[in-house]
Amino acid sequence: MTASLSETLTLVLIEDDDGDAFLVEELLKEADAPPRITWARSLAEGLPKLTADVQCVLVDLSLPDASGLEALEQVLAAAPHAAVLVLTGTSDAHVGVAAVQAGAQDYLVKQDITARLLVRSIRYSMERRRTQRMLVKAEVSAQENARLERGLLPVPLLSGDTIEHTTRYLPGSQGALLAGDFYDTVQTPDGSVHIVVGDVCGHGPDEAALGVALRIAWRTLVLAGRTGDVMLRTMDALLRVERKAPEIYTTLCTATLTPDLTHAELRVVGHPPPVLIRDGVVTAIGEGPSGPPLGIFHDAEWHAIDVPLGEEWSLMLYTDGLIEAAVEQDQLGVDGLVELVREHGHVDLDRLIRHVGTLTDDLAVVLVQRRAP
Structure with a gap:
């Protein structure tokens, strides 16, 4: 043959x-x-x-x-x-x-x-x-x-050790290091601490790239002193330019802690409410969002939520991947998250993520805590 x-x-x-x-x-x-x-x-x-x-x-x-x-x-x-x-x-x-x-x-x-x-x-x-x-x-x-993706993850800009700062970032896509969720923390020269956690709708490399662009834009604006509604309107304009489709929107939550760390100004932009532990009481902050997500309404406005913190507190900002986790065949939800934190008595992110069960979405969490002097 x-x-x-x-x-x-x-x-x-x-x-x-x-x-x-x-x-x-x-x-x-x-x-x-x-x-x-x-x-x-x-x-x-x-x-x-x-x-x-x-x-x-x-x-x-x-x-x-x-x-x-x-x-x-x-x-x-x-x-x-x-x-x-x-x-x-x-x-x-x-x-x-x-x-x-x-x-x-x-x-x-x-x-x-x-x-x-x-x-x-x-x-x-x-x-x-x-x-x-x-x-x-x-x-x-x-x-x-x-290496590229790790280089795009943020390093918090914090001076001193007046607060404890912990993050967790878990992309939902197997093998990925980046997702549409993003987070960052920056302390400005006046001592204020600025935090953001955001979520670009959708999954994939385009959403991950957009999340990185929005995070870098947020950091740049904060360092330039452009905060509040000015910052949100600028990010809204950037989102509209950079997104691949007009239906893509972004939710986010920002927190600005006063230099003495006793008050926080929050903006909950179509995003799950932060969880606050203060004087032993666990609550989800705010009865409703500050306004709609970015990328939906051209004339959107967002109001600030002022939150007294006191001397000792824990504040957790997170994306919806945490509350949409399956717990005994049901989604955890905001109320379930608050109850879970209440049962634990404090926030241990690793224990909390293990406890909530199977994650079905990307997850980003920032936890800041201040102990009493």
């Missing part, structure tokens, strides 16, 4: 035995598309022939100027793009196994080679090498994307 190669290959054979080299060449002539073969009698002669157009290398492990894995290592280094098969004698079959472990795609015992076996081994080896290269590229790309 005629052996089959689906394309004409460029192959380098490094073999010092004339008879073995002649056998390989004759066997490959039986292929449907015989490869172009370049023969070298030594490693020194063969290495310069391993150019970028070479797709496969057959190398004997018993050469006059190199033997065993030494020869293989030099071939692999010189031709990282090519599939490499090693040729062994019957008594050296164990060396062939070691060669595969060291990076060769396959090995053949010379005495057992047939045209069909040789062609099939070449074809499979090239496919394995192609797959390996794709996996390496995918891994490198994934690592680069992970």
Whole structure:
């Protein structure tokens, strides 16, 4: 039966035995598309022939100027793009196994080679090498994307240790590091502490990119002293420019703590209400939002909610992934979250997230706490 190669290959054979080299060449002539073969009698002669157009290398492990894995290592280094098969004698079959472990795609015992076996081994080896290269590229790309995404996550700008600041960020998409949820914390020179937690509707890379853009815009505006409604209107305008579809909107909650940390000014923009623990009492702040989400109404207005904090308190801002978690087949909801915090007596984010059960959406949480002096 005629052996089959689906394309004409460029192959380098490094073999010092004339008879073995002649056998390989004759066997490959039986292929449907015989490869172009370049023969070298030594490693020194063969290495310069391993150019970028070479797709496969057959190398004997018993050469006059190199033997065993030494020869293989030099071939692999010189031709990282090519599939490499090693040729062994019957008594050296164990060396062939070691060669595969060291990076060769396959090995053949010379005495057992047939045209069909040789062609099939070449074809499979090239496919394995192609797959390996794709996996390496995918891994490198994934690592680069992970570094990029980690670099886009915020580092809080806080001076001193007057408050405890804890965050958790869990994208709903498996394998992702970023989602449409975003958060940030910035302390301005006057001592005020500004916090934001937001949620871009939808899931995917476009929403994640938009979330990053909105977070960076928020930080820039706060550092420039543009807060309150001015900041919200600017972010609303940015959202309309950057979003991929007109139906995409964003909810968010902002908190500005006074320099003495005894009051907070909140804006709940179509977002779940923050949870406050003060004097042992757990409440969801505000009976309703300050106004609609960003990106819906051009003439929207948002009113501030003033909240006395006192000397000792805990304030938690979060996205709806927390309250939409499934607890005993029901969503937790704001009331359920308040009750859960009340049962715990304090907020431990890891324990809280474990307790709420299965998360069905992205999650971002910022917890700030102040202990009594």
